[in-house]
Amino acid sequence: MPYPTNPADIIGAWVGAFLTLAIYSYILYKETRVYRLAEYIYVGIAFAVSLTISVQQIWNQIIVRILGGQYIYIIGVILGLMLLTLPFKSIRWISRYPVIFLMGLGFGVTIRGALTANIVGQIRGSITPPGATATMLDWFNFAWICLGTLLIISYFTFTVEHTGWYYYPTKLGRYILLLGLGAYYGNTVQFRMTMLAGRVQYLLQVFKIIPWP
Amino acid sequence: MGESQSIWVKLGAVDKRILYWILFISLAIPYIRPIGLPVSIAETSYALYNFIEKLGPNDVVVMAIEFGVSAWSECLPGFVAVSKHLVMRGVKIIYWCVGYTDCDLTMEAVMARIPQLKGPGQPAGPGDYKYGVDWVYMGYIAGGETTVAQLADDIRQVLRADKYGTPIDQIPLFQNVRNAKDIKIVIDSTTGDYGDYYVRQWRIRYGTAVAEIGIAMNYSTFMAYYQAGLAVGALKGIRGAAEYEKLIGQLGEATTSLDALNVSHLLVIIAIIMANLSYVMTRRRGGG
Secondary structure (H helix, E strand, O other): OOOOOOHHHHHHHHHHHHHHHHHHHHHHOOOOHHHHHHHHHHHHHHHHHHHHHHHHHHHHHHHHHHHOOOHHHHHHHHHHHHHOOOOOHHHHHHHHHHHHHHHHHHHHHHHHHHHHHHHHHHHHHHHOOOOOOOOHHHHHHHHHHHHHHHHHHHHOOOOOOOOHHHHHHHHHHHHHHHHHHHHHHHHHHHHHHHHHHHHHHHHHHHOOOOOOO | OHHHHHHHHHHHOOOHHHHHHHHHHHHHHHHHOOOOOOOOOOHHHHHHHHHHHOOOOOOEEEEEEEOOHHHHHHHHHHHHHHHHHHHHHOOEEEEEEOOOOOHHHHHHHHHHHOOOEOOOOOOOOOOOEOEOOOEEEEEEOOOHHHHHHHHHHOHHHHOOEOOOOOEHHHOHHHHHOOOHHHOOEEEEEEOOOHHHHHHHHHHHHHOOEEEEEEOHHHHHHHHHHHHOOOOOEEEEHHHHHHHHHHHHOOOOHHHHHHHHHHHHHHHHHHHHHHHHHHHHHHHHOOOO
């Protein structure tokens, strides 16, 4: 794509670059008024976008349907309005009913697939040996996952005291858990670095040092 | 002795702003002068590629935009690479989003990077993707996992029209699409746990294939689904995107960014070694 030629797009790109630098001034220099300005602009715009989209959603998904004769959606509106009593101490109890409704609904919807996906599927995946074409590495992974799962479960078994012979598997389980958390942390660092790299790339593009994407 | 000890102490107490400046500048260098480090391809990326290779023009795929603008650098290149592959295969695509309200901007960015995706009212030539026939954008849909479950049961119960207000019954692409059974695969690109929603509500209940183009930190958790046979593939952040660009033979943004990522990792490793050396040496010499 060529560098923006439309004045509005050019201004937008430069404002983006300024705000990026303003936000990063916090770690590259210190907290300043410029940083705070950028922070408030970010929060304000994010809120404005969310509010606009939410109003659009309520209009399209609820109001239009009610106006079209689907009166069942009035229940949703009433439950939503009940939530708004939360700031008022004397009638706050009303807001508990929609919260309970939402929790029950969420639990009911999630549990349908969760048992298979998060429990049965995971157990099956952990104990199923690799197929006929498996390599040595596949077998090593299989053994590692099987053993690792059992050892970590032993660590989280609190009904038996972690002493005597039972001390050793729980200790090993703890180390495997730490290895897993280390890998997870490494992936987190990768994600954060990519975000930073993306911003650096954007600045270079705006300053015309590298081509626009 | 005293002088060398002070070096270790100084090393451990280096102003973190210096490290951030070094990181900031170092990240810029690979963009200006790409290093071109080799990219090996992970099994999960291959698996997704192979799955899409088997699809054709009669198949319909859902591409779920479950990431915001802030995660473009991590998710967008992979999302674009997979979209390009789907376009190369002639597969019909439904884009939607249940996670982030700013997905319209992401959709614009995808369209800008894939010129074949013609918007509503734009003329489509040979090889182009005609809006409504070959692809469609449904916009943001509120409701989280409940909505994902409802979409699996009956798309028309949730969506009455596309993003641009065209009633769903007037969109040719939706002629034979009613629920999750009519979708070959959901490819969800997410910074959160939306992949779990699709596995629970689409894969478990309807058998629809699910894959993820996630951020790196989600990869290890999503791998459990792949291992259990509940997901057909996954791309690990920008790294997975670079792998996919290599697989489809169209090197792009991810391949360039991967060099910067490698440099950043190298710096982190050096910083960890230096900090640990400083800690050990300071303690050994009775400084801490």
